[in-house]
Amino acid sequence: MARPNEAEWALAADVLRVRLSQLLINEGLKRREFKVPVHLALGHEAIATAVSAAMGTPDALCLTHRNLHYNLARGSSLAAEIAELRLETSGVSGGAMGCMNMINPKAGIPYSSSILGNCLSVSTGVALASTVTRDGSVTFVATGDGAIEEGSFWETLEFHKSFALPAIVVVENNGWAMWTKIDERRCPIDIASAAKAFDAPYVRLAGNDVVAYAETLSRLRDGMTGKPGPVVVEVALSTLGDIHVPVAGGAPRYVNYHHGPAPETTLADWPVLRESDADPVFALTQRFDRDRLQALARSLRAELDPQCR
């Protein structure tokens, strides 16, 4: 593998920044500092960083309840995110939106919604507007694998396709909806077949290699100019922040982290939470020099710690 260039190092630095920011927010959650429910996205850092890197200046990104990672990747400072979670006017959305509806229009995030599937419907309007203004923008929209149960997922693909809209639909597939495993709650839905049903190109991302993700998404984004219409990107990921719940008379049971503090995750774990490709930070060590990664981790800690006070 070729030595990473500076642009690739910038991606690595963003993955680390999005991770550390969330670990610091997690400590605030444990101290009950925030006024709104928070869904961390530990383990989702590579896709958020890559989407942000692929976005052109006029592009829009519509988000769902789990949106902190994208807001951070788009450059919201940790201090502004924390202020938003405290509903202070210095927050990234002026303290009016809290966590699940956090927006940052100047950074290309016009809409986030706590209503599952809602960002998909709204993305149709955002993408349609771009065909009127002809600003050349592409609309990205992120959703979870649980939210594709909503009718709006299917209606959105149909609308994007019918109007040949420049839209990239990112499905974050973590295998869970709240505290229930997807395969225990419903029939399997093959997202590739769903895309094919709408004659929409489909790409699956796995392994959390942020550089490869950014290259793929940039190619898809730039390909929109010649051939608009939705592209579906499914990304396999694990939401980290393990939780074990007590079981009467038995061993504690593992459940997916959904929202609130991740009690078993601490700052002592920084930077790697899991020694496998399921962790985008661990995945960095396959491509980037470990000593330089450690140095970056130290300098980020010095930069971000003071923003939590």
Ligand SMILES: Cc1ncc(C[n+]2csc(CCOP(=O)(O)OP(=O)(O)O)c2C)c(N)n1
């Ligand atoms: C319309 C609607 N129905 C139900 C909910 C409650 N709810 C919040 S998150 C969630 C599961 C989401 O799963 P998924 O889309 O896979 O996202 P994840 O949390 O796994 O990232 C549900 C059912 C909601 N917010 N909105």
Ligand SMILES: [Mg+2]
């Ligand atoms: Mg899910």
